[in-house]
Amino acid sequence: MFRHEWAMAMLRLPTRASDGKANLHRGGVGVGIDLATGRTLAGIQNNRYIDNHPETGHPLCDRHIPHWQTILEMAAKLGDKTEFGYLGVDIVIDREKGPLLLEINARPGLSIQIANREGLIPRLEAINSTLPKLSGLQDKIAFAQEKFAVFSGHLLPL
Template structure:
């Protein structure tokens, strides 16, 4: 990994918070003030805070997304859930307004009257009904407001990524500012993360070179890692397939949503290639840890761009980002 030597200065930065800004690390207050408040019109937030709206918007603009099976909107539908699921072997149930990976239930197979989680645990129809009822009640939604449950097809991730994720589908987070990709990482599921690609729950974060799509740095729960803790796979070998398509898909989300600072989460399906999973108007900052460098120098470059440069075609914006931010 080309940037493993970044880890030592980064550790010192963690010990001395005053040094963060001088080393280009974006903090939460600066993110909120300089980028989220500055570039994100709050009127557009519902487009990304509601996964169902995001999915329908993406489909409207021909951005690939996991296929929608059904939407559960009422407790009456929960009682009739067996009819919805009786022919399904694998599927995903998620809250439309959930955040941080909460409330997502991934079922990858079936054993008689039970479904099988990625960990191998069996889940009964009654447990699924209880989970959906909790979603509708707002247990996982932003602000605890009533929600709807989305049922969609389960991703079968690209074979080139097998071994880099355990019990779950890896995803790719790309930070996009004013239509330009500025930093990327992949999140790899582990046993401790219960098969979810969520860093706060124990997934591995690996920084990805914008130029090549190759791994440059790996972290797990704040500690540097070189191999996947469950599979033993050398993270330095990781190469994201369809990399140019991933970046162009991420950059297009700016044009579609009008949000100038956002996180795009992409998955690589074995048959359909890159697909948009969800969008985030308040993307987290751990991507800097996974890359071993701060966001600020890159974002300041984007701040200086003219209106004409922001209106360049997607492919040209991606090409310039790769040129400016090559590792």
């Protein structure tokens, strides 16, 4: 999030190489997410694009993140509670409780750009120029979903 507004999103997946954790610097997999739809985009591992999870072989693209709208709202509310200009909000999805806050990062990694195959600067500039015109949480989410949309269409379950 940048200035309390969604800029990009990424799913992190664990691997044996990352010792079962989802840390990208340890060999975990990062997958970009379309803010508009919650649909997964490109996968990365060790700064290389991948199409399938290296262990399961499952495709990484065109999957739908469950509870996507709730996740957007949850992170936006959390972002409003901090004074950080740029932050990462880590959310996990519990099978029974749904989305839960894991942590807020004051200095999130920039690999999210690789997973989304797009640099942050154009998005940050768009947020800076539009933010004064947005009044509430739903306006901010709608702006991010419309401005930074990648796809629309059929999604496979995650």
